Amino acid sequence: MSDEERDGVRLTNLDQPLFDGAEATKRDLVDYLDAVSGRILPVLRGRALSVMRVRPGQPAFMQKNVPKYAPAFVKTVTAWAETSHREVAYALCDDRQTLLWFANQRAVEYHPALDGTHLILDLDPPEGADFELAVQTAFLVRQALGDAGLQGAVKTSGAKGLHVFVPVEPGTAPDDLAAATRALAARAERIDPALGTTAFIREDRAGKVFLDSTRAGGATVVAAYSPRIRPGAPVSFPLAWDELDGVRPADFTLHNALDKLGDRDPWAELMPEPQRLPDDLVAEGHTIPVARVQAMHEGKRRARIKRAEQ
Numbered sequence: 001m002s003d004e005e006r007d008g009v010r011l012t013n014l015d016q017p018l019f020d021g022a023e024a025t026k027r028d029l030v031d032y033l034d035a036v037s038g039r040i041l042p043v044l045r046g047r048a049l050s051v052m053r054v055r056p057g058q059p060a061f062m063q064k065n066v067p068k069y070a071p072a073f074v075k076t077v078t079a080w081a082e083t084s085h086r087e088v089a090y091a092l093c094d095d096r097q098t099l100l101w102f103a104n105q106r107a108v109e110y111h112p113a114l115d116g117t118h119l120i121l122d123l124d125p126p127e128g129a130d131f132e133l134a135v136q137t138a139f140l141v142r143q144a145l146g147d148a149g150l151q152g153a154v155k156t157s158g159a160k161g162l163h164v165f166v167p168v169e170p171g172t173a174p175d176d177l178a179a180a181t182r183a184l185a186a187r188a189e190r191i192d193p194a195l196g197t198t199a200f201i202r203e204d205r206a207g208k209v210f211l212d213s214t215r216a217g218g219a220t221v222v223a224a225y226s227p228r229i230r231p232g233a234p235v236s237f238p239l240a241w242d243e244l245d246g247v248r249p250a251d252f253t254l255h256n257a258l259d260k261l262g263d264r265d266p267w268a269e270l271m272p273e274p275q276r277l278p279d280d281l282v283a284e285g286h287t288i289p290v291a292r293v294q295a296m297h298e299g300k301r302r303a304r305i306k307r308a309e310q
Contacts (some may be wrong), residue, residue, distance in 0.1 A: 001046050006034065008073075009100040016218050018108070018144045018242050019054040021231040024254050030103045030229065033233075037096045039265045040225040044099075044112050047076050048090035050220055051102060052109035052229055060229045063107070070307040074098050079113075108227050112219035116174050119166040119277070120221055122157070122212035123196075126205060134162045135244045137188070137196045137209040142241060142303075144187040148281050151272040156249045158228035158236035161209075163221055167274040178216035178283025180277045185211035186288055187281075214290075224267040 002015045014027035033040070050064045066076050066089050075092040081099040093099055093110070102110075114120065121141055125134045138154055141164050145152050166184075168177060185198045188211055197208040215221055222228065226236050237252035237260070252260060 007097045009097055009104060011100070011104050016056060018106070019060070019229060020235065021172055022229075022233040022254070023231075024233045025104075026106060028233075028254050029106070029108060030259065031236050032227065033099055033103045034096070037099050037149075039261070039267065040110065040223060041093070041095065041099065042268065043111055043225070044093040044110060046092060046094065046247065047112035047115060048079050049093050049113070050090065050111040051105075051107035052111070053105060053107045054229060055106060060108070062111075064088050064090060074101060076211045077200070107203055108229050108233075110184050110223045110226040112223055114215065114219055116172060116177055116216075116275075117167065117170075119152075119168055119177060120215040121164045121181065122210075122215055122221065123162045123164065124210040124212055125160055126207050126209070127160075129160075129207070129209075131160065131248050133195070133209050134160070134248075136192075137211065138162050138164060138244060139241075140188040140191045140196055141184065141211070143191055144184055147187070148184070148278050150278070153238065153267065153270045153272065154241060154244065155224050155236055155238040155267065156247070156252060158222060158226065158249060158252075159230060160233045160249060162244075164238070165271065167271060169274045169276050172277060174216070176277060176282045176285075178213075178290070179283075180281045181213040181216045181262070181285065182288040182290075183215040183281045183285035186284070225257070227255060238270055240266070241272055258284065 003012050009031055018024045018026055019031055048122050052060050052061055053058045053063050064081060066074060075094060076089040077092055078087055080090050081088040093102060123134045123137050150166055152164045154162055154164050157163055189196045189198050195208060196211045197205050198211050199205045222236050224236055224238050228234050232250055234249050235252045235253040235254060235257040237257060
């Protein structure tokens with residue numbers, strides 16, 4: 001049967017291929033998300049959600065606004081979207097029924113808003129680089145965290161990098177959180193500047209792993225356990241720090257992630273308790289320019305020099 005119903009959600013065309021290169025069907029996506037719902041829903045619950053969807057024969061696209069045809073059980077929250085300069089009705093994926101509806105919509109990737117609950121570094125190795133570079137850079141971040149008296153959890157991004165999450169105490173000021181993220185990236189870079197870089201402009205990275213500190217302040221990061229629209233349908237997978245060596249993002253997919261998880265919820269198990277950001281980390285971060293703003297000014301400066309040379 002290509003169609004069925006679960007939790008009041010009609011599931012259709014389940015035997016269709018999911019996307020080119022996925023080596024999976026829509027049923028595989030639905031079954032996986034249903035089985036992992038008890039672990040992914042706590043990561044999504046109460047957060048404005050953006051999803052990446054795939055339709056047959058079309059490129060993948062990011063959906064922020066909930067479509068008008070969404071059923072009444074899909075809760076929404078309205079927020080200002082800076083990129084599109086308008087009010088957007090984001091979904092709240094708070095329950096299994098909503099998750100199944102999204103799965104039936106061929107929503108493969110789940111990107112919840114961060115809302116200031118975590119300090120996050122996105123470790124982005126250069127295209128074609130060995131994943132081991134990202135792992136080594138993650139250990140730099142862990143060392144910088146330890147030196148600051150902090151602890152974090154790590155997961156594969158499901159693409160080519162890693163995400164380090166540090167839960168912060170409620171009420172942390174957004175500007176202080178963003179500052180501390182910049183300072184942490186800078187401290188990790190100082191430990192081994194030949195390995196990691198905070199250079200926002202790609203051509204300035206010189207083959208190093210980018211310590212991306214720009215996820216603070218209303219940004220999104222793909223959720224733990226979320227599949228990705230990549231060849232083989234990899235999954236963003238939580239790991240203990242001592243499990244990082246020797247793994248690859250492609251080791252965790254729609255097909256094998258559940259077997260590797262068993263009955264565990266490692267993202268919940270490995271996540272430290274919320275922590276207070278050290279004053280010196282915050283103070284240092286406030287002296288570091290915001291990467292995007294600095295890059296914009298630098299881009300304009302280089303353009304002026306280029307025009308003058310011409």
